[in-house]
Amino acid sequence: MTDWETIRYEVDDEVATVTVDRPDKLNSLNVATLEALQDAIAQAEDDDVRALVLTGAGEKAFIAGADIxxxxxxxTPEAQxxxxxxxxxxxxxxTFPAPTIAAVNGYAFGGGCELALACDLRVAAENxxxxxxxxxxGIVPGWGGTQRLPRLVNDEVARRLILFGDRIDATDAHEYGMVGEVVAxxxxDARIDDLTADLAAQPKFAVAxxxxxxxxxxETSLESGLTYExxxxxxxxxxxxxxxxxxxxVNKRDPEFE
Structure with missing residues (x-):
């Protein structure tokens, strides 16, 4: 286990769990925490894990946003x-070379919502x-929300969420397509364990x-995408x-992938 001051990093059965650990600040992201988070993700890539889970410490928040x-x-230059x-x-x-899952265990506002959107899969607790x-x-999303959200939900929903700043619960987020499933x-934790175990058993290079x-x-035109595929x-x-x-x-047996 590797520790940073505000990030916990653990690897178990080839699955990395990265936990933002500022529960007293609802896991909001200041510069030091963002830098530590980037380091932890890089460490997971070096550790050649088969899946990465992003979550937040405590009972209230996943990541409640950037540090206001x-x-x-x-x-302006500092904001840039x-x-x-x-x-x-x-x-x-x-772009992590294995699937990433946001285990959303509470508030996911602003930058926290944006980091969840950047993951491959999102599983939300009922709360x-x-x-x-x-x-x-008085600002707009600055970490990808204006681009990723409309690609995930329909354009009207994205515009309403961004223009009005609405908060939505896990059930509505699932209905809109922001999350793949909602659990108690x-x-x-048990559901995330099931998903990551299944992903870790999949053929690694094919998943990547x-x-x-x-x-x-x-990111490309349909024609370019088909050529890439x-x-x-x-x-x-x-x-x-x-x-x-x-x-x-062909031989009707279970595969043994690398």
Whole structure:
């Protein structure tokens, strides 16, 4: 286990869990915490894990947003640097070479909502509350919310959430497509364990390739995306997992992936 002052990092059965550990501040993200979070994600990549879970400490918050007490006196260049740091963290989750899961155990506002949006999957406890609440502060989302949210929910929903700063509960977030499932608060850890165990058992290179191809769908034209998919598909042939998976299917046995 590796420790930073405001981030907890653990690896178990090839699954990394990164916990923002500022419960007295509702796990809000100041510069030091963002930098530690970036380091922890990089450590997980070095550890070659098969899945990464992002969550928050305590009973109230996942990540309640950026640290407003830090932001309130920033000038434009300082705000730009802060935005770039938040974007870097979000992008590192989005491009992480294994699936990332946001275990949303409470408030996910502002930057916290944006980091959840950057993950591949989102599982919310029943008490979770989501919101792109920056408009209430006289600003707009600065860590990807204006771009990722409309890609995840329909355009009208995204505009309402951003323009009004509405808070929505886990049930509505699921209905809008912001989260994949909602579970009882005391079942969140068990559900995350089930998901990560299933992901860890999947063929590693194929999962990474699938994630890259899905990401490409949001970043390129359809024609370019289809070309990319063909390249990724064919590139997996000849790998151990492709040979093993297909041989296991033909011979009616369970595969043993690397």
């Amino acid at each position: 007490s830090y932001m309130k006196d920033l000038d 640097a802060y935005a770039e740091l938040g974007h870097d963290v979000a992008r590192s989750l989005e 979770a509350v989501f919101g792109q609440t920056e408009i209430d502060l 608060h005391d079942q969140l 390739a699938a994630k890259e191809a899905i990401n490409a769908a949001h 063909k390249r990724v598909f064919s590139g997996l042939f000849g790998t151990h997992d492709q040979r093993e998976g297909m041989d296991a299917f």
